[in-house]
Amino acid sequence: MSMAKGFRVKFLFVALLNLWAVHQAACSMNVSSHGHQTHSRFLLDNGVSRTPPMGWNSWNHFHCDLNETIVRSTADALVSTGLAKLGYKFVNLDDCWAEGERDKKGNLRGKLTTFPSGIKALADYVHSKGLKLGIYADAGNRTCSNQMPGSLGHEDQDAKTFAEWGVDYIKYDNCYNDGSKNRGRYVRMSRALQKAGRPIHYSLCEWGQEKPATWAGAYGHSWRTTGDINDTWASITSIADANDVWARYAGPGGWNDPDMLEVGNGGMTVEEYRSHFSIWALMKAPLLLGCDVSSASRETLSIIGNKEVIDINQDPLGVQGRKIRTKGGLEIWAGPLSGGRVVVVLWNRSHARAPISVGWREIGLSPSRPVTVRDVWKHKFVAMKRRYRLTSSVASHSCKMYVMTPFRG
Numbered sequence: 104m105s106m107a108k109g110f111r112v113k114f115l116f117v118a119l120l121n122l123w124a125v126h127q128a129a130c131s132m133n134v135s136s137h138g139h140q141t142h143s144r145f146l147l148d149n150g151v152s153r154t155p156p157m158g159w160n161s162w163n164h165f166h167c168d169l170n171e172t173i174v175r176s177t178a179d180a181l182v183s184t185g186l187a188k189l190g191y192k193f194v195n196l197d198d199c200w201a202e203g204e205r206d207k208k209g210n211l212r213g214k215l216t217t218f219p220s221g222i223k224a225l226a227d228y229v230h231s232k233g234l235k236l237g238i239y240a241d242a243g244n245r246t247c248s249n250q251m252p253g254s255l256g257h258e259d260q261d262a263k264t265f266a267e268w269g270v271d272y273i274k275y276d277n278c279y280n281d282g283s284k285n286r287g288r289y290v291r292m293s294r295a296l297q298k299a300g301r302p303i304h305y306s307l308c309e310w311g312q313e314k315p316a317t318w319a320g321a322y323g324h325s326w327r328t329t330g331d332i333n334d335t336w337a338s339i340t341s342i343a344d345a346n347d348v349w350a351r352y353a354g355p356g357g358w359n360d361p362d363m364l365e366v367g368n369g370g371m372t373v374e375e376y377r378s379h380f381s382i383w384a385l386m387k388a389p390l391l392l393g394c395d396v397s398s399a400s401r402e403t404l405s406i407i408g409n410k411e412v413i414d415i416n417q418d419p420l421g422v423q424g425r426k427i428r429t430k431g432g433l434e435i436w437a438g439p440l441s442g443g444r445v446v447v448v449l450w451n452r453s454h455a456r457a458p459i460s461v462g463w464r465e466i467g468l469s470p471s472r473p474v475t476v477r478d479v480w481k482h483k484f485v486a487m488k489r490r491y492r493l494t495s496s497v498a499s500h501s502c503k504m505y506v507m508t509p510f511r512g
């Protein structure tokens with residue numbers, strides 16, 4: 104062997120050794136992350152929903168009048184309106200997507216009259232648009248519509264079916280259950296999803312009955328804290344308050360869910376919808392649109408498409424904002440954001456326009472520290488070096504939403 108050849112061989116050997124080492128490191132990283140999962144209570148710590156999930160769900164607008172054409176055109180509309188680019192990635196079927204009975208092998212299947220191409224084809228279509236598909240199932244023996252089978256006793260089989268179809272999100276409802284504790288039935292589906300081996304966002308919808316905030320983080324990625332939302336002011340105000348109670352349990356990978364958005368469905372004023380969207384964003388709620396995206400008005404799009412508000416919801420710090428103070432229907436909600444920033448919502452729930460005042464101290468800022476104040480609905484800075492406090496006139500049922508950034512320089 105010549106010296107040069109020997110050198111080349113050695114070089115090759117070292118290069119191979121390096122490749123092997125990199126491979127081993129990658130493998131052991133994967134192994135240790137699986138090991139972590141098996142040894143942790145946080146069984147679904149699989150990288151899903153480190154920020155609140157965003158997308159669309161069929162229920163609030165379409166209820167059971169759902170079919171594959173509607174779902175496909177919603178996926179198309181999410182892309183063409185630019186909403187997909189803003190983060191609205193999930194296209195979620197709610198109740199009524201399946202045949203009334205399982206097939207001979209006990210499998211769920213898409214309803215032939217309304218989903219003739221099947222759910223797998225729908226998932227493929229949605230994925231081809233760069234989006235994700237969500238599905239709906241139930242921890243009882245029928246879903247809430249009573250039009251399709253529930254998954255109780257079929258958890259493994261259904262989780263496997265969903266994973267095979269390429270489903271990315273499951274909302275698990277609680278109708279027609281057997282009267283046993285929710286927790287056991289919800290944990291069973293969590294385990295089944297884990298076994299199915301696909302990273303799927305698991306959304307527990309047991310309506311807040313057993314204080315899921317205190318335990319669901321070990322099994323899923325979001326949990327409903329309340330009963331169903333409806334398209335009224337009474338509903339969004341009472342749900343906001345009920346969800347607020349559980350704020351400290353939310354964080355990356357596990358979120359309180361005050362239910363899907365009603366913006367654009369016609370039951371509230373523009374100002375009320377703006378308040379609804381602002382508070383949901385501040386509370387780090389899943390932002391699941393509930394309107395008909397294909398026919399959404401410019402006004403609706405300007406609310407759900409406000410990138411500055413979405414950025415607050417998707418802030419990597421992942422801390423749920425809370426109600427700080429309330430008096431006579433005048434409220435202050437606030438929460439920390441990354442980079443030492445603070446988001447503040449001044450919300451007038453009362454019947455008349457009123458001034459609302461917020462002091463730096465009550466939102467965790469040093470009173471003498473100057474901050475820039477940006478109005479994220481007007482897309483304007485309203486102050487560049489503000490100290491101590493801010494007062495703003497807020498119309499009835501409206502809100503102001505500000506991001507305060509400590510002034511540097």
Ligand SMILES: *[C@@H]1O[C@H](CO)[C@@H](O)[C@H](O)[C@H]1NC(C)=O
Nearest residue numbers: 126127128129130131132133
């Ligand atoms: C580690 O896991 C990732 C994601 O599941 C995968 O893409 C990658 O190939 C795995 N690496 C090895 C070395 O197994």
Ligand SMILES: *[C@@H]1O[C@H](CO)[C@@H](O)[C@H](O)[C@H]1NC(C)=O
Nearest residue numbers: 168169170171172173216217
């Ligand atoms: C789906 O529903 C829409 C709206 O109701 C209807 O126009 C369309 O024909 C339906 N398509 C199918 C495949 O059922």
Ligand SMILES: *[C@@H]1O[C@H](CO)[C@@H](O)[C@H](O)[C@H]1NC(C)=O
Nearest residue numbers: 243244245255279280281282
């Ligand atoms: C569904 O559940 C109810 C209540 O637990 C039970 O009485 C009924 O037999 C179940 N039906 C089926 C089809 O399993």
Ligand SMILES: *[C@@H]1O[C@H](CO)[C@@H](O)[C@H](O)[C@H]1NC(C)=O
Nearest residue numbers: 332333334335337338339341
């Ligand atoms: C909507 O929700 C509110 C508040 O929970 C409730 O009082 C009202 O009855 C609900 N309306 C409908 C139509 O369900």
Ligand SMILES: *[C@H]1O[C@H](CO)[C@@H](O)[C@H](O)[C@H]1NC(C)=O
Nearest residue numbers: 431432451453454455456457
């Ligand atoms: C909202 O603002 C008013 C006006 O000051 C405040 O007193 C009240 O609580 C709310 N308005 C009314 C009159 O309900």
